[in-house]
Amino acid sequence: MAKTYLEGQLAPVPDEIEAFDLPITGTLPPELTGRYFRNGPNPLPGQDPGHWFTGPGMIHGVRLRDGRAEWYRNRWVKTKEGVYVDDQGTFDLAVVPANTNVIRHDDRIYALVEAGLPYEMSPELDTIGPVDFGGRLTTAMTAHPKEDPVTGDLHFFGYGFFAPFLTYHRLSKDGVLVESREIPVPGPTMMHDFAITENHVVWLDLPVVFDLDLAFQAQGMPYRWDDHYGARIGYMRKTGGPVTWVDVDPCYVFHVGNAREDAAGNIVLDAVRYSPGTFTGMWGHISGSPNPAHEVIGSRLHRWTISGTTAREEQLDDRTIEFPTINDAHTGLPGRYVYAAGGDEIVKYDLTSGAVQTHEATGPGEAVFVPRGGAEDDGWLVSLVFTDHGSDLLVLDAQDLTHVASVHLPRRVPRGFHGHWLAD
Ligand SMILES: [Fe+2]
Numbered sequence: 001m002a003k004t005y006l007e008g009q010l011a012p013v014p015d016e017i018e019a020f021d022l023p024i025t026g027t028l029p030p031e032l033t034g035r036y037f038r039n040g041p042n043p044l045p046g047q048d049p050g051h052w053f054t055g056p057g058m059i060h061g062v063r064l065r066d067g068r069a070e071w072y073r074n075r076w077v078k079t080k081e082g083v084y085v086d087d088q089g090t091f092d093l094a095v096v097p098a099n100t101n102v103i104r105h106d107d108r109i110y111a112l113v114e115a116g117l118p119y120e121m122s123p124e125l126d127t128i129g130p131v132d133f134g135g136r137l138t139t140a141m142t143a144h145p146k147e148d149p150v151t152g153d154l155h156f157f158g159y160g161f162f163a164p165f166l167t168y169h170r171l172s173k174d175g176v177l178v179e180s181r182e183i184p185v186p187g188p189t190m191m192h193d194f195a196i197t198e199n200h201v202v203w204l205d206l207p208v209v210f211d212l213d214l215a216f217q218a219q220g221m222p223y224r225w226d227d228h229y230g231a232r233i234g235y236m237r238k239t240g241g242p243v244t245w246v247d248v249d250p251c252y253v254f255h256v257g258n259a260r261e262d263a264a265g266n267i268v269l270d271a272v273r274y275s276p277g278t279f280t281g282m283w284g285h286i287s288g289s290p291n292p293a294h295e296v297i298g299s300r301l302h303r304w305t306i307s308g309t310t311a312r313e314e315q316l317d318d319r320t321i322e323f324p325t326i327n328d329a330h331t332g333l334p335g336r337y338v339y340a341a342g343g344d345e346i347v348k349y350d351l352t353s354g355a356v357q358t359h360e361a362t363g364p365g366e367a368v369f370v371p372r373g374g375a376e377d378d379g380w381l382v383s384l385v386f387t388d389h390g391s392d393l394l395v396l397d398a399q400d401l402t403h404v405a406s407v408h409l410p411r412r413v414p415r416g417f418h419g420h421w422l423a424d
Contacts, residue, residue: 003048003288004052004286004288005041005049005052005055005287006048009415010415011414012042012043012055012058013042013074013411013412016073016074017410018071018072018073019071019072019073019409022069022070022071022407022409022410023069023407023408024068024069024406024407025405025406026405027067027404027405028068028405029380029405033066033423034063034064034421034422034424035062035063035064035422036064036421037059037121037125037422038060038061038366038384038417038418038419039059039077039099039100039101039112039416039417039418040057040058040060040099040414040415040416040417041055041057041416042055042056042057042058042074042076042099042414043055043056044056049219050287051220051221051286051287051288052287053099054097054220055097056076056077056079056097057076057077057098057099058077058099059121059125059419060072060384060416061075061125065424069393072407072410073125074413075126075127076127077098077099077111077121077127078127079094079095079119079127079130080092080094080130082095084116085161093115093130093132094117094130096116096117096140097113097115098111098112098113098116098119099113099417100143100418101113101144101417101419101420102121102418102420103420105145105171106175108120109422111127112141112145113143114142114158114191116130117130117137117140117141118130118141119131123422133175134176134177137158137169137177137180139158139159139164139167140158140160141157141158141169142157142158142159142191142192142193143192143418144156144193144194144256145171146332147331149328149329149331150333152172153170153173154170154172155168155170155201156168156171157169157191159189159190164182164183165187165189166184166185166189166205167180167181167182168181168182168201170238183234185205186205187209187210187229188209189205189206189208190206190208190223191203192253192255193255193271194256195256195259195271196331197260197261197267197333198333199237200235200236200237200259200261200267201236201237202234202269203232203233203235203236204253204271205245206231206232206252207225207226207227207229207250208224208225208279209223209224209229210222210223211223220288221287224283225252225279225280227250230247231247231248231251232246233245233246233304233306233311235267244309246309247311248313251275251276251279252273253273254272254274254299255271255272255323255324256269256270256271257270257271257338257340258270258324258331258332258335258338259332260333266305267305268303268305268306269304269305269306270338270351271302271304271324272299272302272321272322273301274299275298277295277298278296278297278299281295281296282296282299284296297320299321299322300315300317300321301315301316301319301321301324301338301340302314302315302316316349316351319347319356321341322340322341323341323365323366324340325339325340325368327371327376327379328369335351336350336351336377337351337376337377337398338351339367339398341364341367341383342358344360344362344363345359345360345361345364346358346367346383346394346401348377348398357400357401359402359403361383361385362385362386363385363386364385365383365384365385365415365416366383366417366419367381367382367383369398370382370398375399378398379398380395380398380404381395381397381398381401382421384409384416386412387406390412390413391409391411391412392407392408393407393409394406395407
């Protein structure tokens with residue numbers, strides 16, 4: 001079986017290194033003073049995790065200050081070893097590869113994976129340990145929490161193999177887990193992301209579900225497409241009350257760009273949609289079971305406009321993209337721009353005019369928006385890209401996607417998942 005998740009741009013690096021005073025082409029703006037951290041799976045030498053998503057997490061960090069690139073450093077997230085679920089069905093949510101995202105909230109840095117607890121990391125990328133917010137977090141935590149730019153609250157959820165399948169949580173601005181409530185869904189859906197709007201939380205109850213037979217194989221990701229599960233988007237008020245569920249055409253969504261309420265009170269959700277066939281092809285590919293008959297490209301920016309109990313759907317563009325990002329100050333609020341990573345380009349969507357700009361790059365990762373503080377797109381995009389010598393941290397002007405600077409890293413950084421810019 002081809003180990004697609006150990007080859008090419010996904011091939012892991014064998015060790016932890018660091019380098020100082022990195023060479024730069026172009027000029028780094030002095031406002032870019034902080035750290036860019038990006039998480040992703042990086043199996044140990046000789047290790048085969050069975051799926052791209054289940055390798056141990058490694059964070060690659062680049063420290064920029066006053067126009068210089070002070071250091072690059074990569075560190076595994078050193079999570080607890082042991083048994084994730086024992087014979088009695090008891091979970092140890094600290095025994096997970098914390099490999100998917102790295103965020104900061106209340107001045108603490110967390111490595112996240114949706115199967116378990118967050119792991120706190122130091123600004124120098126040392127692993128501090130798992131966090132359950134004083135014992136209050138009793139489920140896993142999504143890797144895609146949403147920080148409300150108005151209140152500072154961190155909205156998130158946990159999903160699981162067994163009931164409760166979905167639990168909503170809210171962490172206050174100062175890091176206290178102040179609310180947890182169960183959200184009824186029909187089964188163990190793999191919910192990778194969700195959305196918030198000004199007044200609502202938006203759920204994606206989609207037909208990729210837990211499969212016990214796959215779980216007994218004890219390798220890889222025990223989830224598969226289910227033609228019978230149906231597909232629903234739900235919304236509930238942040239302040240409480242029931243969820244309104246709206247049937248949609250079956251699809252899968254890993255990543256939300258943004259959601260908002262429009263002037264008519266509709267919920268407008270922009271996210272990257274996979275058709276059933278595209279999901280199955282992609283899932284086989286990253287599980288090490290590629291099927292040449294299956295389509296593996298075709299994840300596209302898509303809009304659902306939800307009015308009461310009906311949803312209108314439209315594809316916004318035909319490019320294959322992933323990792324949608326925005327200016328996070330617009331999370332849940334009206335916004336004009338979405339950025340994304342295409343196969344060999346970074347893409348900027350102007351959702352008001354319909355214009356699309358692109359910047360060619362080899363295998364770009366998620367393009368993180370770093371604000372300068374003016375207009376919505378006044379700032380930079382930061383992304384890891386492949387080069388002839390390995391990898392660069394690419395910095396683009398977010399307004400016109402022109403090249404600002406490239407920080408030359410000491411070696412190739414495998415394609416990974418998500419990260420953030422942590423300003424000083
Ligand atoms: Fe993700």
